[in-house]
Amino acid sequence: MDFTEIYKQTSGIVQFSPGTQFLLTAIQDRLVIRRADSFQIIRTWQVNPDGASSIPEVATGPQSRSSASTPTDTWITHAGWSLDSEYILAACAKKGYINVFKLRDETWNTSITCGTEGLVKAEWAPDGRSILCFSAWGLRVTVWSLVTGNPTYIVFPLHQDRGYAYRNDGRYFVLAERHKGRDAIGVYDVEESYRLVRHYPIPTASFSSLSISPNGSFVAIWDGPLEYKVHIFSLSGELQGSFCPDPDPGFGVKAVAWHPSSCFVAVAGHDDKIHIIENITWGPVAVVELSSRIPNGATIWREASDWMETTNGRGFVSYEKLQSPNSISLSRSDLTKPNPKSGILQLEFNITGTLLLARFESAPCIVFLYAFPTRDEIEASASSPLSPRLRSVLIHSQPVTSAKWNPERKGSLAIACGIGSIYLWSDEWVGVEDDDDEGGEIAECVGVPAKRFETRDIKWAPDGKGLVLLSKDSFCCAFEVEDADC
Structure with missing residues (x-):
């Protein structure tokens, strides 16, 4: 296994592009794009609320710009690649703005400024042309389209860091919401500008999170930390089954994992037991303790x-x-x-x-x-x-x-x-x-x-042939050494 040099990073933001050709890194208020084969810097942008300032001279080396620290409230908090690696977003949640850049055109950029609702999180939608923005206080989710420039608003999400998912094909967006004091699930059609197609209440006392099955047919919803209950719904809203151990160990569910075949669900809580649930009766078939x-x-x-x-x-x-x-x-x-x-x-x-x-x-x-x-x-x-x-x-x-x-x-x-x-x-x-x-x-x-x-943390490259190793404020990469044919 070969290791690269040590490079700087902040906020743990280091990501391979979906095709594993490039590597994105956030360093305070800058985005740095490197080639994954040579680690040569090919693009660098500075993020700011008024747009982006390209700094082409940085492409000749990391020391060409002053290393003086910038205020931490202007640092990049979220960044990521679009699915086709054409665009990169960089968000500063504390200041409430997002910059979007184009890999093949360093002069192109656009920005999104959030209003008084603030910004907690920003990420790409699976289509690679829309950006999800989660506001503070659970007020709404805003879906910004780079194609039309228009926003779509979805109000009252339950959580900003969990409680939402896309179906594997990216067609439907499922979001946990709270309306009139009750937990509910909203299903939105992505191809029709996030039009609401289903909305149904869920029997949770303290909603924790949700997960869509790999085949896209079911949604697992679970409580925590008050009750140990898992509910399985079809995507259209029919309750398929519920699971609660007997006796109830309490303290709620901590983790749920779908089997890749969607035939089983593994559920675990605070009691050092893993319950395996099958998808016919949605009852337990095994317990691992x-x-x-x-x-x-x-x-x-x-x-x-x-x-x-x-x-x-x-x-x-x-x-x-x-x-x-x-x-x-x-x-x-x-x-x-x-x-x-x-x-x-x-x-x-x-x-x-x-x-x-x-x-x-x-x-x-x-x-x-x-x-x-x-x-x-x-x-x-x-x-x-x-x-x-x-x-x-x-x-x-x-x-x-x-x-x-x-x-x-x-x-x-x-x-x-x-x-x-x-x-x-x-x-x-x-x-x-x-x-x-x-x-x-x-x-x-x-x-x-x-x-x-x-x-402290590890991230695999999408092709499974390399690793990003993250320390507190630095990173390196490790790659497998392929044996040469004799």
Whole structure:
């Protein structure tokens, strides 16, 4: 794996373009666009409320402009690429303005200035020609069209950071709203200028969030933190089913993950249990519970002791492989205190749905990977209950801060723990000897060749061949080294 130099960034805004050809970075009030192959700067813009000032001389190098700090209330808070990589938006939420730039024409720009309602968040719609702007105080969502220049207003969204989603094909926009003191769902037709096509109340006491199934047919809606309930609606508004564990563990739902086939939903809360719900009766078919006892058959990987000091933070070191069964230590929170740190931290399927990643508050240094049956295996054993099993456990010396599945490969995972390294797990290696019949696993600790760099977050490139490693105010990229043919 090759690493780039260390570059500056602010607000954690570093994004590959959808085609992985370019890299966007925000540095205070500037946008910097680099080529992803050479990291040469090709565009730089300064963001301001009156439009944009192109600074072409910066393209010759990052030191050509003064590095003096600008006021933090003028810094870029949100930025992103349009779906076709033609346009880039940069928003300053504190000042309430958005600038839009065109990659192939550095002189073209337009701006959006929010009124007294303020700005909390701005992002691209899937069509790449509309921008969603969320106002303060939950007043409205404004959809600005770059084609017509006209806004579309949707009033009273429940949340600004969650509670909305687009169907995978981008045709419908689903938004949680509050009207006359009741929670409701609005479904809007994107192709008809966000015309309202469905509006229906939902039985939530304290709406938390929603998620659309991968096939676009269902919407999962859940409560939190007052009640542990998940409701499944069709996109048109018919209630398909509801789920609440018996007995109700309380404290609400913390995470919901759809299986890529849309046949199952994984639900988890504060009680260290993962409930698997199927899409026929919308009832539970399996429960996965965190235990300090790791059963026989699970592969246990432990970060090598003192490897950072031994290697001076350079090179690759394999995890230590432990024998199962084994045991791990779990911390328990006091549920009688407010906002207890308990239950699930992360719940996510890989792209094929054959592996389910879980992280728990009571085991912050550990990543659990559960083997999930494929559709063929489920159909072949229709008489047997669905039973996800613990396949792999990755134990680290520091709490995990980020764990991300590769977006293109089913058996590739990257992990960060807030120190000068990254951790890679894969089951795609050919020729690796392993006791099980699922193919060889490999787990490696990889040092970042830089001083005073702490990997706090990870972002995969869209093609799955590169990684952005984010520290507090800097970043670098890491790319796989392809073996040359002999």
